[in-house]
Structures are given as C-alpha cells and as structure tokens.
Amino acid sequence: MFGIVDDKRLFDAIKDNSETAFKVVYEEYFAKLTQFITRMSRDEELAEEMAQRTMIKVWEQRDKIILTTSLKSYLYKVSYHEYLMDVRSRSKFAIIEDTVIE
Numbered sequence: 840m841f842g843i844v845d846d847k848r849l850f851d852a853i854k855d856n857s858e859t860a861f862k863v864v865y866e867e868y869f870a871k872l873t874q875f876i877t878r879m880s881r882d883e884e885l886a887e888e889m890a891q892r893t894m895i896k897v898w899e900q901r902d903k904i905i906l907t908t909s910l911k912s913y914l915y916k917v918s919y920h921e922y923l924m925d926v927r928s929r930s931k932f933a934i935i936e937d938t939v940i941e
Contacts, residue, residue, distance in 0.1 A: 846910035853901050864910065865894055872918045879922060889925065893918040 852860035869890050876886035896917060897904070906913055 847906065850901075850904075850906055850910055853897070854904075856901075861898055864897075864914075868911070868914050869894065872914060875915060876918055876922050885922075885925070889918055889921045892921045896921070 849860050849864055853864065872890035872893055873883070873886045876889045877883050880886055880889075893914060897914070904913075908916075
C-alpha cells in the first residue's frame with residue numbers, strides 16, 4: 840500500500856520512537872501477517888500470536904533494524920521466521936515428551 844519511500848519514512852519514524860507510525864504499520868500489516876501464517880499453519884490463533892510476536896520484535900529492535908527491502912517484505916520475513924521457530928520448538932518438545940513418556 841505504501842511504497843518503498845513511504846515505508847522508509849514510516850520506519851524512520853518508528854526508529855525515532857513514533858508510536859503513531861508504529862500504529863499505522865500495525866493496523867496495515869497485522870491482519871495480513873495473520874492471514875499469511877494462517878495459510879501455512881491452518882491455525883488462526885497461532886497465526887495471530889506469530890503476527891503479534893513479529894510486531895513486538897519490530898518495536899523492541901527498531902533501533903537495530905536496517906531495512907534493505909520494503910517494510911512489507913521485512914515484516915513477512917520476520918513473521919515467517921517466527922512461525923518456523925515455533926514449529927521447531929514444538930517438534931523438539933514433542934520428541935523430548937515422547938522420550939520422557941517411554
């Protein structure tokens with residue numbers, strides 16, 4: 840929706856601690872990220888959690904992030920990695936749980 844120039848301005852504002860700019864990004868992308876993860880996981884509740892983690896990570900690490908792509912691409916990449924980390928942790932937990940039960 841925004842374009843690369845607008846993304847850069849928005850993200851620069853977020854880096855300057857603008858809660859308003861962050862709210863704009865949150866409102867624009869939260870539902871889209873949720874849909875993206877829901878398509879992979881088939882679990883809307885999990886998808887909402889991953890989208891939320893993505894937004895939290897962006898806010899907490901805003902001063903360290905250097906955008907080399909569009910903000911949209913960055914957000915999708917982060918949410919995808921959050922989802923993969925969750926899948927990996929669940930699979931490790933299942934293996935450990937099976938071992939303990941045996």
